[in-house]
Amino acid sequence: MNLLSFGRSLPRDLRLLFFSLFLWTFGLGIYNYVWSLYLTQLNANPEQVGLVSSIGYFAAAISMIPGGILANKYDNRTLLIIGWTMSIPVPIIFYFARTWSDVIPGLIIFQLSAFNLPAMNAFIGALGDQKRMSKAFGAVYSSVPLGLVLSPAVGSLLLTWLSIRDLFWFTLVLWTVSTLILFPIKRQPPTEVDSKAPLLEFPRSRQELTILLFLFGVPAAISITSPSFLPLFFHDQLHLTDPQIQLLGTIQSLGSAVFAILLGRWVATRNPGSTLAKELLLVAGGTLGILLVGSPLLIVPMVFLLGGSRASSYVAYSLLSNMRHGKSRAGQFGFYLTFEQLGFLVGSFIGGFLYTSNHTSVLITTSFLFVLLAGLAGSRIRRVPAGSQATK
Numbered sequence: 001m002n003l004l005s006f007g008r009s010l011p012r013d014l015r016l017l018f019f020s021l022f023l024w025t026f027g028l029g030i031y032n033y034v035w036s037l038y039l040t041q042l043n044a045n046p047e048q049v050g051l052v053s054s055i056g057y058f059a060a061a062i063s064m065i066p067g068g069i070l071a072n073k074y075d076n077r078t079l080l081i082i083g084w085t086m087s088i089p090v091p092i093i094f095y096f097a098r099t100w101s102d103v104i105p106g107l108i109i110f111q112l113s114a115f116n117l118p119a120m121n122a123f124i125g126a127l128g129d130q131k132r133m134s135k136a137f138g139a140v141y142s143s144v145p146l147g148l149v150l151s152p153a154v155g156s157l158l159l160t161w162l163s164i165r166d167l168f169w170f171t172l173v174l175w176t177v178s179t180l181i182l183f184p185i186k187r188q189p190p191t192e193v194d195s196k197a198p199l200l201e202f203p204r205s206r207q208e209l210t211i212l213l214f215l216f217g218v219p220a221a222i223s224i225t226s227p228s229f230l231p232l233f234f235h236d237q238l239h240l241t242d243p244q245i246q247l248l249g250t251i252q253s254l255g256s257a258v259f260a261i262l263l264g265r266w267v268a269t270r271n272p273g274s275t276l277a278k279e280l281l282l283v284a285g286g287t288l289g290i291l292l293v294g295s296p297l298l299i300v301p302m303v304f305l306l307g308g309s310r311a312s313s314y315v316a317y318s319l320l321s322n323m324r325h326g327k328s329r330a331g332q333f334g335f336y337l338t339f340e341q342l343g344f345l346v347g348s349f350i351g352g353f354l355y356t357s358n359h360t361s362v363l364i365t366t367s368f369l370f371v372l373l374a375g376l377a378g379s380r381i382r383r384v385p386a387g388s389q390a391t392k
Contacts, residue, residue, distance in 0.1 A: 068334015
């Protein structure tokens with residue numbers, strides 16, 4: 001598949017956002033899959049690895065609702081640029097850290113920069129095809145795993161000469177360039193509906209409550225295992241090296257990119273609930289398969305399947321964007337993204353305790369939760385026509 005050509009099929013401003021996200025996540029992927037190993041080099045134990053991640057996700061969670069309010073009051077382009085710019089000093093803070101607690105200020109800044117996610121979702125919703133919104137969301141967000149497909153391999157190559165600490169300089173350059181790409185984007189000022197919207201827009205239907213629970217449950221299930229504890233499992237149980245773990249990160253990201261695109265296309269023409277359920281069952285099988293096969297070679301397809309876990313969240317947001325007539329462009333997104341980040345927080349915190357007690361428990365728990373989420377999606381999520389008011 002020519003994944004980059006899929007991004008070129010978008011409108012101009014969404015293409016710029018696509019390539020900016022691609023470079024930004026490329027910079028993240030340079031170090032992301034060995035981040036927890038870097039923390040252990042700074043003398044962190046598994047519980048402290050989970051604590052550091054939870055602190056970061058808490059910072060992201062408290063930024064979502066203010067981010068939604070700002071997106072309803074100010075130009076989306078400006079908010080995107082501010083968020084990207086905030087992340088630029090973070091690699092420098094990580095580089096100069098000498099203990100695991102030294103990374104916390106940088107991680108808080110990093111996660112607070114996510115305040116512009118409501119603006120980004122609203123930006124995509126405003127420019128995407130209203131009849132095929134899942135395709136627009138899937139296309140733009142496919143840049144996230146796509147940026148992580150090659151970057152872990154690059155990071156793996158760099159680690160043959162450099163330390164994990166040195167990787168942060170490459171991240172700094174990529175994040176700076178990705179920020180500059182956003183400047184040609186056209187302004188997207190708030191509409192009258194946006195500016196007069198209430199500060200918070202709570203779920204108004206069973207469908208919206210289901211999506212809220214789904215958006216909390218998916219990241220909670222993911223973060224119990226990945227990204228913090230799966231590298232530790234590979235290192236402790238399979239005795240893989242840092243470069244090898246980075247290469248498995250490439251496989252996981254490739255799965256995420258492929259599923260983000262395919263799931264967006266499938267949901268555009270099929271029942272979204274049953275489609276999401278089938279995809280999540282594949283993810284659950286891949287997660288459990290990592291534990292059962294126990295071979296570095298045989299886990300490759302399992303890691304690929306696990307990579308598809310985030311694709312379901314992108315589809316959920318595309319359904320949400322079509323759900324309410326007269327909605328503000330970001331009022332819903334801020335509220336739902338808060339619960340999504342809280343899911344990451346809870347999962348990371350639980351994962352630290354589970355991994356300390358039993359290394360295999362994180363994979364078993366994640367697989368079980370994905371089966372439950374598949375049942376929720378298959379039984380409760382239905383397609384809602386664009387602009388309609390969901391009541392059931």
